[in-house]
Amino acid sequence: MLGQVIATEFLKLRRAKITWLTALGIAIGPLLGGLFMWILQEPGRAERLGLIGQKAQFLGQTADWPTYFALLAQMTGIVSVVLFSLVTAYVFGREYSDGTAKNMLVLPVTRAWFPVAKFLVVLVWCGLLTVVIITVGFLVGLALKLPGFSATLAAASVGEILLVAFLGYLLMPVVAWIAALGKGYLAPLGFALLTLLLGMGLGATGWGKWFPWSIVPLFAGIAGPRTETLAAGSLVVIALTCAAGVAATIWQFTYADNHQ
Amino acid sequence: MTSSDTVISTAGLTKHYGDVRAVDGLDLHVRRGEIYAFLGRNGAGKTTTIRMLLGLVRPTSGRVTVLGTDIVPGATAVFSRVGYLVEAAAAYPDLTVRENLDLQRRLMGAGREAVGEAMDLLGLSGSADRRAGQLSLGNKQRLSLARALLHRPALLLLDEPANGLDPAGIIEVRRLLRRLADESGVTVFMSSHILAEVAHLADRIGIVHEGRLLQEFDYDELRARTGAYLDIGVSEPDRAAGLLREQLGLDRIEPTPEGGLRVFVGPDRGPEIARALIGAGLDLTRLVPVQEDLESYFMRLTGGGS
Structure with missing residues (x-):
């Protein structure tokens, strides 16, 4: 029966407009990164066109593949909090906003299969969004004819982007739980924005490596100096946060009263 | 009445929300094949009772048995024999009528033909490929009723089934429920806040007020009262x-x-x-x-x- 639940979850996902909107939205990240690279390539040209080149200059980098890949990893760090949270809030919260949770929970199906199937759907969706970042990133980089490309660099950078995205995904069960608890989209989206700000803020302090929502930005190089490797303690914090989120969401689906 | 004749049984069923007693010591016994109308004004405890019968809300105390199964968390198998409509009609707005029903069919384990049959039964065949989000209120209600009937349940739990239907639709649904009870032995437990709507349809009527069952009677008794x-x-x-x-x-x-x-x-x-x-x-x-x-x-x- 889990297979049927997963199939129905994918059907709901395929038909949703938000699926395609997030795919479009996420492409903005690498395109924006490409714009920075383009400005860096010739700052005078950007000034002539009325574009302010300060941010690009601030990066203090040259327009090449290593810089662009680092930028893509940073964007993935932000996207994993914002767009992945939007995806999770939608997949879990829509059942309450559309009034369908009450139908879903009275079926001859173990209730826990629904959050399990939804986590799988979110994983696939977030994975596809990450693939969009990487693909558009490559296309933009090739179009700009950025120097400094090597297969080793590309493989390592893609691995890093995937890891940042996966770490971001591991924080989504908490967002899912907030969606089930708050019975809709708004609470999880508010929570995502709050944790994004807190994560960036605490990332600049010594507490960052212990706060789940700082660990991903730190690793992606958004909040303060980039952490090259993840501390074992940080990994444990993320794993525990994920496990707690999964358990709380399953509990919410299985035992909580539904008045919606 | 033997236990095998009882399709719904509650004993001391109670649900409190803080100081509010939504349902207060409800003892219900609904017999196989009867149409039982659960009647009460808004806020009387009808929907909370139906939610407890479906396991959507856990009782503060008391017991619920549906089709011989105690309704506790994890008791899901019994719902393959129960059709339900709780409060407002709801469907996935991005999916068509057919897709909404097919989704339900898969999860209920019913055959593929069930979708077409349910649409025919509720007059939805002409709207099969329309998105549920574009349906009128009445057709949304029809879709919810089709979803409830799709897997040929032995028990129907319907919360205000006439909501959103026009007068012709109300009569049509009333006849459908009567036919299901008479010809297929389906037990119907339906809530309503309009006595006239159920008086001619129901075999028995239970009046609930402030969470308590005030009276139970059949139509003849009602006329006498x-x-x-x-x-x-x-x-x-x-x-x-x-x-x-x-x-x-x-x-x-x-x-x-x-x-x-x-x-x-x-x-x-x-x-x-x-x-x-x-x-x-x-x-x-x-x-x-x-x-x-x-x-x-x-x-x-x-x-x-x-």
């Missing part, structure tokens, strides 16, 4: 009631909220009652014959006025 009475305005109503009981042998006398009396006798007894009251020195200010209808009976029971 409603009927003619005299609305009397009199000084010293307690003394007047005692007098009418002693002198005239009248036993169905109720005080009214306005401080008068309601005496359940036909208008032909009016002169006799007037003579008795005036003869005893009481001031008679009003004596009005009233023919009570179903609605006023319901309102009287639930404290909604005369």
